[in-house]
Amino acid sequence: MTEIVLENLGKKFGEFTALNGMNLTIANGEFVALLGPSGCGKSTTMNMIAGMLDPTEGEIRFSGKKMNGVPMGRRGVGFVFQNYAIFTHMTVRENLAYGLKAQGESASQTKRRVDDIAELLQLTDLLDRKAAGLSVNILQRLAIGRSAVVEPSIFLLDEPLSNVDAAFRSVMRSELKALQRQFKQTMVYVTHDQLEAMTMADRIAVMDHGKLLQVGTPLEVYNNPVDTFVARFIGAPGMNLLKGHVGSADGAASVDLGATGRTKVVDAKSKGDVIFGFRPEEVKPDPKGELHMAVTMVEHIGARTILHLMEGQHEAKAVLPAGSDVPNQGDIFHFNVPGTAVRLFDATTERAL
Known part of the structure; x- marks a missing residue:
């Protein structure tokens, strides 16, 4: 395991700053997801950890050892790409064994480890099949197995799951977590899908x-999102954010939301304009x-509306x-939000208060 x-x-490409002043410690054996929209710098960060890009500034250390300038092949890192990069002319077994043979493992040890990872990833029945012609789902599973079988200290x-179907994605979330627990690897996972990260x-x-906005x-x-971006980005749906004004009513702090109404809040640390945040799941009819x-649309999605x-x-x-008892489109919906579920943000900076 590696910290x-x-x-x-930091990383710049000409005048463009792809990453700025990132400070992050990932503990031995920890599974950390780098989460954010396209272009936020998460893949750039991962590529620098891997050794595929050199930082413009700052340091990368593995268990105290500086990695700046150390080639990828000497970092003990396993990497799985979005496009899986499988050798299609080889069999599944040959793909899984490729890294082990390159490391000089014995034939018996290679066979044992290939058989073990194939069983874990449900590839045993496909070991002697050529990779060419296999489904995208299987190819991605194979790509994960090929990197995992060499048991890198950092994975x-x-x-890795952006190109596969929803049902397979759900299965692989469980398998990846099981894989990480089994090998106790330090795992860094880049995704724009907050469900995968959560x-x-x-x-x-x-x-x-x-920029790194929040770690937790x-x-x-x-x-407890640190700002309105995190509040919107995390959750499906994201947090509701309404403009309001903190004042007093009947001796207690409250937020005036205009035509929407006024509601009491707890621990209001400031007066004046705010952004009133609450999760859709916290709404109490x-x-x-x-x-x-007013209800403008009603969506029935399985176990929830x-x-x-x-x-x-x-x-x-x-x-x-x-x-x-769900209202209809066009109805006026009356509700409360528990005070403990309310999050207030500064109206100007959009940072949590």
């Missing part, structure tokens, strides 16, 4: 425009609720259990 330390890490995965990672590093466990990032919005709400310039969503 990864990124200290003031890097760059959007379900697999020990911690999530949320990035945008070349999935629940920490979900419950109440005919006498303090807040109200999503209400699309609007009042003036305010838009929001509410998630209710399927089968509950």
Whole structure:
């Protein structure tokens, strides 16, 4: 296992800054997801960890050893790409054994480890098949197995499931986590899919425009986003964010949301304009609720129903259990939001208060 330390890490391509002053420590055996939209710098970060790119500034250390300038082949890193890069003229067995043979492993040891990883990834029945003609799902599983079988101390995965179907993606999330636990590898996983990050990672590093915005466990990032970008990006749907004004009503702090209503808040540390945040799952229907919005659309999605709400310039969503007393499109929906579920953000900086 290896600890990864990124200290003031930066990367420029000409005048363009792809990564700016990133500080992140990934512990031995930890599974960390680099999460963010396309172009946020997450793949650039991974490529520098791997040794495929040199930093413009800052340091990369593996268990205290400086890695700047060390070639990829000497870093003990396994890498799985989005496009899997399989040798299609070889069999599945030959692909899995490729790295082990390059390391000089014995034939018996190679066979044992190939058989073990094939069983773990459900490739045993395909070991003697040529890789050419296999489905995208199988090729991606094979790419993961080929890197994992050499048991690198660091395992890097760059959007490995983005090209596969939804059902397979769900299976592979479980298998990747099982793989990481079995080999106790330090794993860094690049994704734009917050569901992948939330379900697999020990911690999530949320990035945008070349900056690291927040690092924490999935629940920490979900419950306490540091700014409105993280609040919107994490969650499906993301957090509702309504412009409001903190004042006092009946001796207690409250947020005035204009035509939407006024609601009490706890721990309001400032007065004035704010952004009032709450998760769609925290909405509590109440005919006498303090807040109200018009229902513009109703989505029935399996075990839950999503209400699309609007009042003036305010838009929001509410998630209710399927089968509950759901209003119809055009109805006025009255609701409350528990004070403990409210998150307030500065109206100017959009940072959490």
